[in-house]
Amino acid sequence: MDLFTGKYAIYIGPSYAAAAIVFAWLTIDTLFRARSWRRKAEALQAQKDGKDPA
Amino acid sequence: MFLANPQRFMSFSKWAAPIFGVLAVGMLGIGFTLGFTVPDDYQQGQTVRLLFLHPQVSFVSMMAYAAMGVSAFFGVVFRHLLADAAARAAAPIGAGFTFLALLTGSFWGRPMWGTWWEWTDPRIMSELVLFLFFLGYMALLSAVDDEAKATRAANILAMVGLPNLAVVHFSVYWWNSLHQGSSITTTIMAWFHSLSGGGQADKPGLAPIYVAPFVLSFFGLACLFAALWLVRIRSEVWRRKAGALAVQAAGKA
Numbered sequence: 001m002d003l004f005t006g007k008y009a010i011y012i013g014p015s016y017a018a019a020a021i022v023f024a025w026l027t028i029d030t031l032f033r034a035r036s037w038r039r040k041a042e043a044l045q046a047q048k049d050g051k052d053p054a
Numbered sequence: 055m056f057l058a059n060p061q062r063f064m065s066f067s068k069w070a071a072p073i074f075g076v077l078a079v080g081m082l083g084i085g086f087t088l089g090f091t092v093p094d095d096y097q098q099g100q101t102v103r104l105l106f107l108h109p110q111v112s113f114v115s116m117m118a119y120a121a122m123g124v125s126a127f128f129g130v131v132f133r134h135l136l137a138d139a140a141a142r143a144a145a146p147i148g149a150g151f152t153f154l155a156l157l158t159g160s161f162w163g164r165p166m167w168g169t170w171w172e173w174t175d176p177r178i179m180s181e182l183v184l185f186l187f188f189l190g191y192m193a194l195l196s197a198v199d200d201e202a203k204a205t206r207a208a209n210i211l212a213m214v215g216l217p218n219l220a221v222v223h224f225s226v227y228w229w230n231s232l233h234q235g236s237s238i239t240t241t242i243m244a245w246f247h248s249l250s251g252g253g254q255a256d257k258p259g260l261a262p263i264y265v266a267p268f269v270l271s272f273f274g275l276a277c278l279f280a281a282l283w284l285v286r287i288r289s290e291v292w293r294r295k296a297g298a299l300a301v302q303a304a305g306k307a
Contacts, residue, residue, distance in 0.1 A: 037292035044299035
């Protein structure tokens with residue numbers, strides 16, 4: 001693997017690094033958002049049904 | 055439509071999203087590993103590594119816009135809440151992919167064309183317009199307090215941007231451009247041509263050694279988009295449900 005060496009490493013390395021950052025951010029944001037709304041909806045549903053959300 | 059029912063969509067996406075996620079990780083892992091082990095190109099040298107990232111994120115950015123625009127159309131015409139959720143869910147993912155397409159294109163353009171950016175290039179400009187449509191859609195959603203009105207206005211904006219997809223794709227054929235022709239279409243056409251025993255295609259596409267990492271990273275990123283999109287739609291469904299339950303709870307109090 002020739003990731004960060006060579007004449008053009010200055011163009012290749014940052015491109016893949018930026019892609020890794022964007023994909024990681026999208027994945028983390030997506031998963032946290034989904035978990036947060038699911039918990040909120042479940043807590044409100046439990047409250048409506050008269051159950052303890054815990 | 056099978057998935058138009060929210061309950062069916064939730065039970066389908068519950069297992070489909072992780073499958074797409076696993077496929078994405080597997081294909082991207084193998085595709086990028088192969089991409090960094092193939093020999094350098096005789097013309098482009100080591101920058102050929104960007105061939106396994108830039109065309110793929112660009113194509114997926116267009117797929118994301120198509121997903122957003124078509125969902126927006128169904129949201130406007132049929133007033134379908136799941137379609138609204140699908141359009142809303144595609145926007146941030148599409149913006150991320152389009153940003154990467156512009157950035158990696160710039161990193162590829164500097165060593166190959168001698169410039170980071172070219173304002174007169176139709177492919178770069180139409181991709182920038184695509185990015186602005188994504189940003190405009192999200193800005194419109196957050197700018198209007200009434201969610202129904204905001205969604206409708208943003209959906210109309212998304213539909214207005216749909217013809218730009220044709221401009222992005224065909225810009226390299228319609229006008230003079232620094233940019234090369236469509237790598238993905240040419241590669242797939244050449245591949246089908248060889249499979250059908252048609253001998254050498256008019257446009258030969260990629261060198262055979264680059265095809266596997268190219269195709270794997272493309273399908274890997276497409277699966278990543280699918281996984282993220284499904285989870286974000288699920289998130290939207292829960293958000294709406296939480297909103298509705300909160301209103302009911304406030305009404306009782």
